[in-house]
Amino acid sequence: MVMEHCIKAQAAFVISPCCYGFIQNTVKFTFPRSQQFMDVLSYKEHMVLCRFADQTEFQLPADRRLIGKQCMGLVDLDRAQAAERNGYSVKVMSMEPESCSPKNNMVVGVPADCELI
Numbered sequence: 001m002v003m004e005h006c007i008k009a010q011a012a013f014v015i016s017p018c019c020y021g022f023i024q025n026t027v028k029f030t031f032p033r034s035q036q037f038m039d040v041l042s043y044k045e046h047m048v049l050c051r052f053a054d055q056t057e058f059q060l061p062a063d064r065r066l067i068g069k070q071c072m073g074l075v076d077l078d079r080a081q082a083a084e085r086n087g088y089s090v091k092v093m094s095m096e097p098e099s100c101s102p103k104n105n106m107v108v109g110v111p112a113d114c115e116l117i
Contacts, residue, residue, distance in 0.1 A: 001029060003079060003109070007086045012110045016095070018103040020075055021054030023047070034081035050075055056102045076105050087112045 006013040025031055025043060032038050032046045041049065053075050055068035073092065080090040088109040095104040 003083060003107070004029065006109070007083060007088065010111045010114075012108075012114055014106060014108050016101070016103065016106050017072075017076060017079070019054070020050045020072060020103070023050045023075070032078050034078050034085065036081050037078040046078075058099070058102060072103065072105050076107050079107055080109070083107075083109045 002015055003013055005011075023031060024047065031043060031050075032041050037046065049071050053068055053071035056065050056072065058065075060068070076092045080092050083090045088111055090107065090109040093106050093108070095101065095106055098104055
């Protein structure tokens with residue numbers, strides 16, 4: 001994942017995650033990412049959360065899109081908390097207008113010792 005490469009290099013990042021439904025454990029990464037989420041979600045429960053987070057397409061009913069957006073926020077919060085554990089200041093936000101993309105979340109992270117211009 002891009003975030004992990006940035007964290008390893010102590011680089012700032014701005015990412016717009018997509019394809020939440022394809023998140024899965026690999027040799028290099030396990031999920032959930034943060035201790036806070038590991039304390040309450042199993043891997044299988046996290047996978048269900050990711051599948052729901054993929055349900056944000058414009059043609060879906062509004063209530064289903066809202067659930068998908070909330071699940072996206074939780075998945076991105078897990079990512080943010082994992083980066084914070086590594087000394088980053090992180091913000092999760094949505095791009096505007098919301099119609100710019102079905103997956104319009106952004107995760108912005110800056111290492112604690114990074115000087116911004």
